[in-house]
Amino acid sequence: MFQVAAHVLVRAALALALLASNACWAAKAEVPPQPKGSLVIIGGALRGDNAAVWERMVQLAGGKGARIAVFASASASPDKAGKFLVDRFNAYGAKAFFVPVAVRLDGTDYQAAAEDPALADAVRSAGGAFFAGGDQGRITRALKRPDGGNTRMLDALWDLYRRGGMLAGSSAGAAIMSSTMFGHPRPILATLRLGLDESREIAPGLGFIGEDVFVDQHLLVRGRFARMVPAMLKKGYKIGLGIDENTAMVVGPNREVEVVGYRGALLVDLSKAVAQDGPLNVSNVRLSYLDNGDRFNLQTHAFTPAGDKVDNKLDPAKPYFREPLFSADILGNSTVVDLMARLIDSDQPEAIGLSLDSPNGPQPDLGFEFRLTRTNDSVGYMSVLTEAYSVYNMRLDIRPIVVQRPLYQYRPADSAGNPVGAAK
Structure with missing residues (x-):
């Protein structure tokens, strides 16, 4: 009797081990592959004559004649914005087409369009896709189902990216690249003082760059680097990338970031930062400025300066500036x-x-x-x-x-410390 019971227990244990092994393999099989495509993340205000950025997008989408799907979902006037962008891409050698998935597009049902199999297949087979600026919340509203799931169109975009296509976005189209984005934030100083209201100021993005990198845009022109820090602290990010206007960050499948365009990008590293409660009080943030042509690898954290800088490293013993x-x-x-x-x-x-x-x-x-x-x-x-x-x-x-309030007018003093003009 004892031998029978033991035999049953052994068989049960083997069965459980087999189930656990199958579950483990199934979990591994469900992990999506690393995307083979590239991201072009633009800080906004991309000029039509910025050939370096436009040509790079066309090149990454397949070169001359590349089919590029244009999404003006964030725009208040998606039909006008979409037409302009299609014409602009075509002027640089692409064969762009407008995708009518936009909350503000008159005469269309954006939810039906986002689930249209033929439209999704057209995007899936394209060489790239581009998201215009505007309100980033309109993009996620158009591409996500009410229950938070992916629409057919969003799945098509992921398929495009995973097989080697190019995804690009400017301003709002840049914000959606990370898994967290700003929703309706307060002015920067208010954010520093009060922290972030997660229900209002932070929203889910689409996460194309991965779960580990936070993205912000219009960065230098609007001083937004300061608001990145509390947002990253709130959501647990260690690395943040902020890109300036008329400039792009190109993120390749090897996770290397290259800056292309007019200005540059700020890299915010909180891996060793220490923060205190209350108004923003944080120490040991690491800040780096990547200029046009510079590279940074998100996996190795290695910097590579542009070709016109690589042989001109600054010598701390020979400083140029000598004033406070x-x-x-x-x-x-x-x-x-x-x-x-x-x-x-x-x-x-x-x-x-x-x-x-x-x-x-x-x-x-x-x-x-x-x-x-x-x-x-x-x-x-x-x-x-x-x-x-x-x-x-x-x-x-x-x-x-x-800050001492009220502020008082400065009055010069004599050598004895008496205000000039005061009664003796």
Whole structure:
């Protein structure tokens, strides 16, 4: 009797092991393959004459004659935006076509169009797809089902990307590339003071770049690098990429990022950052500026400067700038990059920038200090052609500060410390 029971137990154990093994193999089989395609993530305001970016998109979609599906889903006027973009791609040698999947497109049912098998097959067989700017929430609304599942059209886009096609987007079309995007955020200073309201300010993206990288756009022109930090802290991201206007980040299947276009991109690294509760207070953020032609590998974290910089690494013993570095408006257009460039080529150990609000705004006495510091890991390069800088691994600390209100007029003093013109 004992032998029979033991035999039954052994058979049951073997059966359970076999089921577990089959489940394990099934789970492995369900993991989607690494996409073979490329992403072109544009910070917005892409000019029609920016040939470097337009030509790269056509090339990655298959070259001259490549079929490129144009999505103007984010636009308030998708028909007009779509026509313009189709004409622009065709001017650069593509054979683009408009995809009528847009919430604001008159005379169409966007949900029916997103589930149309013939339309989905046309996109699936294309060489690439492009998402116009506007409101990124309109893109996800058009391509996701009400229950959060993928429409046929979104599955077709993933198939295109996985087999080697090109996915591109500008502004709102860039925001959807990460799995988390901004929804309806407050002004930057309010975000630094109050943190992020996850239900309002953050929304799910489409995640083409993967689960590990956060993407933001219009970055330098609008000083948005500061809002990336609280968003990344909130959602647990260690790496963030912010791209400026009229500029693209090209992400290849080997996970290498190349900057192409007018300006550059900021890489925000929070892998060693330490944050405190309350208004944004974070130390040991690592900040890097990738200029046109620079590369960064998301897997190895290796930087490669552009060809016109690679032989012109800056020597810390021979600094060019020799005065204290300070900005009263760190969120101004390109200010943070200008400070980084001067600091990496300076005899100064740090640069300080401030961000203050209007005296009539909420909490006018609460501002923020941004302290940039050169470390032993900080490296700079300068172009021998344009004198543009690339700066890698600079430390950034952000802390809240009290701004004394009201502000008083400065009055000069004499050698004894008495205000000039005051009664003796």
